[in-house]
Amino acid sequence: MAERGQSFSHRLKPALVNAGLSALVALALFCLVLGIRTVDTVQGLTLKPRPLLLATAVGIVFVGRLLLELFWWHRSWHLPKPTGLKGLRAAASQYGGVVLIIAAVLFPIVALALEKSLHLGLPLRYLFDLSIVVLTYVMLASGLNIVVGLAGLLDLGYVAFYAVGAYSFALLATNFGWGFWMCLPLAGLAAALWGCAVGLPVLRLRGDYLAIVTLAFAEIVRIVLLNWTDVTNGPNGISGIPDPTLFGLPFTPRGDVTFSSFFGIKYDPLQGIVFLYYVILTLALITMAVTLRLRRLPVGRAWEAMREDEIACRSLGINTTLTKLSAFATGAMFGGFAGSFFATRQGFISPESFTFIESATILAIVVLGGLGSQLGVALASIVLIGGFEALRHTQGLKVIFGPDFDPALYRMLLFGLAMVVIMLWRPRGIISSRTPSILLEAEGGAAPANQRRA
């Protein structure tokens, strides 16, 4: 790196000066924020200096800036571009989906086998629970991706459909005693109907206005759930929601014939969780497969065309109101499925689970993953939901920030940071490329694009 222009020693001096200046700025910024802490003692509020922490922060800034100056910023545009990267990225977007699906299918089997044979002491129950949460978000985000990514309708109230699905399932199951598999389609239908009911008056609006009204509708749903005590039991929520069964075989030890007794194996609470994992994995894969298929059908093309130019769509004879409504209803239906899964997994739901922050998280996953990209959504769910959960267990940061540092408290801060970083580096999301829905072949008929866009 030193061969171009100035030598290393020549660059060292200005780099040191700049790093020193940055450190000074950092010192000024941090001296009150990090350097002093108020402690409540017997004498009253006293100040406790924390010089070590302050020194660490300033040190990080100094060393970081120095390294950036010396090695990173200096690496200029003359460097040959890594040629393999582009190919790697293309391969990732082509086969990444398949690899992810295989990994997701094998994950419980491999984890269980490892645990059984090697006794590693893996927190299996926790791992499965976390994967179920991640997959629920994959499914929710895939549903929202239809509305926001394909049809270009900014929906800030997606959680309303999630709530409608969850409550429809819970009410049907607890009042009529219907099982999961019977209520699941009904819950999806209810959410889709709600999507249509909201959509009809709302879809005349565009852009920001649409976003605000959908946000308001989501709040209306939540407040109705909170106050309509006769039906929804208000803030106390609904409990005693049944677990899903495998062709009528329950996974709980209650009852005569259970999953374990039917197959003659020992009862293990993990069986039910692994089953739930596969249920949500199947649901998520169905959502993705249907979305992929819809993209290549006229309705999917109309959605994308509407995102590009609504007026041109109308001039080509496309009924944009119906097209928008179909996008809204389809997205809502998948939200409803996810909601009923959520209800059956938790066994208890209350309006608290359906706040705006959920909508924001799902939207963040879609935007960070790349609008319209299935693989991007899956990756973003893993990173955002799984990654922040992992943060809760990171011990390394405690060494620097003291033993009472709880990384989980900084989740939202890091969430924002991740957003900013991704928007700077990849403003159109992790996966920003778009696969055409149909390709013209040289001769003969055109085949629908069979390049995978998972």
Added chain:
Amino acid sequence: MSSWQKDPVLKVEHLTMRFGGLTAVDDVSFEAGRHDITALIGPNGAGKTTVFNCITGFYKPTQGMITLTHPGGSRFYLERLDDHEINARARVARTFQNIRLFKGMTVLENLMVAQHDTLSRASGFTFGALLGVGGYRAAQRDAVVLAREWLARTGLTSRANTVAGALPYGDQRRLEIARAMCTRPLLLCLDEPAAGLNARESEGLNELLYTIREKEGIAILLIEHDMSVVMRISDHVVVLDYGKEIADGTAEEVRNDPRVIAAYLGVPEKEVGKVGSEVGL
């Protein structure tokens, strides 16, 4: 009786469009013949695009009647239809002054979206095709055949899988015409198709419009500022000025109409002779 009045595909009667106190189009009436290229010309701000937007349903006219007659004799009153029905049912297609392509989608996809109505019906409104029943595959194959034909005619076959936004300007103009033609219209409305084209591209456009009229027997209504295009290819010219119709006739008739010359020179009619000789007309 002029030739276009015998069998008009489009009949505009007493069309008036007011925006608040401004009368953009004032009592305009004309016919467009079934196999004619009809040009709508006039100085800037004459109300040409407003007439277009009324015909294609983007504006609802304040007064007047717009009748479209199909070869079978069925009539559509365009002022009563929604904009998407005007394309889907009355079969009027249009292009835009500022090109409106689906820029993020490929050229072929643009042409497939144009055939949405047919394809959507063939796919059983999505449900059939999702379950794998119905003749969606065959319909899609037919749609690609039609798209391929228009790609060939507009010289875009090699760009079929390119993203539309990446095409050069002239190609985008032609693609917009191809897209409009893929809706299988009876009347094609072109809003300044030659704007921004160079002489060679403009020549190619003339050829394309001619073949559309000759081979397909489709009526064309166009707004154009490029008089070389207008005078060469139009069978019938309607001239607007300040929202009023000032001339209606063949290209030759209109060219020699003193009122048209006055409007284009921007002088009162009685001074046309004087100003005309000054500028060498």
